Every structure is written in structure tokens, then in C-alpha cells.
Amino acid sequence: MAIIYSIDTAARIVCLVYSGAPNFSEWAKTMLTVxxxxxxxxxxxxIMDRRRATEAPSTDYxxxxxxxxxxxxxxxxxxxxxxxxxGPASYGTVRMxxxxxxxxxxxxxxxxxxxxxxxxxxxxxxxxxxxxxx
Numbered sequence: 001m002a003i004i005y006s007i008d009t010a011a012r013i014v015c016l017v018y019s020g021a022p023n024f025s026e027w028a029k030t031m032l033t034v035x036x037x038x039x040x041x042x043x044x045x046x047i048m049d050r051r052r053a054t055e056a057p058s059t060d061y062x063x064x065x066x067x068x069x070x071x072x073x074x075x076x077x078x079x080x081x082x083x084x085x086x087g088p089a090s091y092g093t094v095r096m097x098x099x100x101x102x103x104x105x106x107x108x109x110x111x112x113x114x115x116x117x118x119x120x121x122x123x124x125x126x127x128x129x130x131x132x133x134x
Contacts, residue, residue, distance in 0.1 A: 002018060002019050002020045002022035002026050003016050003017065003018050003019075003020065003022050003027060003030040004016070004017050004030075005017070005030055005033070005034050005037075007034070007039040007044070009039050010015040010043045011045075011117075011120075011121050012041070012043065012050065013044060013045045013046070013047060013117070013120050013121065014034055014044050014045070014047070014048070015046075015047040015049060016034075016046065016049065016066040016096070017046050017049045017052070018048070018049060018050045018051075018052060018053040019051070019052040019053065020052075020054055020096060021054050021055040022053070023061070023062055024060075024061050024064045024065065026098070027061075027065065031068065031072075032058055033118045035072070035075050041077075042074075042076060042078070042079075043079060044073060044077075044079060045077045045079055045080045045082070045121070045123050046079060046080070046081045046120070047081075047082045047084065047113075047116050047120050048081060048082070048084065048119065049084045049111035049113060049116075050064045050080075050084060050085050050086070051081060051084055051085065051086040051113070052086075055131065056084060056087075058134050060086025063133055064085060079106075080106050080107070080108075080119075080120060081106065081107045081108075082107075082108050082110055082116035082117075082120045083107065083108070083109050083110065083116075084109075084110045084111070084112070084116045085109060085110070085114050087110060091109060091111070100127065102109075
């Protein structure tokens with residue numbers, strides 16, 4: 001599998017680690033597995049660690065993740081998303097999607113996993129995320 005996940009219940013954070021070039025179906029399957037995990041609760045923050053992904057997300061991928069989010073708001077609850085990237089292409093694509101959502105309070109892009117973890121840990125479940133997962 002090109003995406004693996006872990007759940008830190010103490011920090012209330014789900015971390016997805018990407019490798020290779022996962023497609024939307026792989027991502028959606030992973031997210032549905034997270035939802036079924038007994039350690040997951042609505043309102044957890046997410047860290048999408050894309051440092052080992054070999055391709056930037058496509059526009060289609062971003063649009064499909066936005067639709068997935070809309071379809072699963074009841075399961076996701078209130079959440080924040082930190083996306084960690086390693087290259088300028090991925091950074092640019094993620095920033096573009098962030099701009100399309102017109103709200104950068106709920107989704108942030110990082111090049112440091114430590115900064116992403118710190119940011120996600122400081123976020124609470126008090127607001128609904130209008131952004132997308134990528």
C-alpha cells in the first residue's frame with residue numbers, strides 16, 4: 001500500500017504517510033480504514049506526510065478529496081490538516097488547493113514534519129474544516 005496511517009490518541013492526531021504515487025482510490029480506502037479504527041474519533045487533526053510521494057497531487061485528485069470530505073463530514077467532525085511536502089511542485093500544488101478553499105486557517109503546508117506536528121497538536125476540535133485532504 002502506498003499510504004499507511006497511525007493514530008496518536010493522546011495528541012488526537014492521525015498521520016498518513018505516503019510513498020510512491022498513491023491514487024485517489026488508495027487514499028479513500030485508507031481514510032475509510034481510519035474511520036473504522038477503534039482509536040479514531042471525529043475531531044482528530046490529520047497530518048498528511050507526502051515527503052516520500054513521487055508525484056504532486058493532480059487537480060482531479062484534489063477535487064475528489066474535497067468531494068470525499070463533503071460526503072464524510074459526519075465522520076470527520078471538526079478537524080485541522082497539516083500537509084508535509086518535500087519539493088516545490090508539491091508545495092505549489094498544495095498551496096494552490098489551499099487558496100482554492102479560500103481559508104488557510106484549517107489547512108497548512110509544511111516542509112518540516114516537526115513543525116506540522118507542533119501545529120496540529122495545538123489545534124482543537126472547535127471548528128469545522130472547510131478544506132480538503134490531499
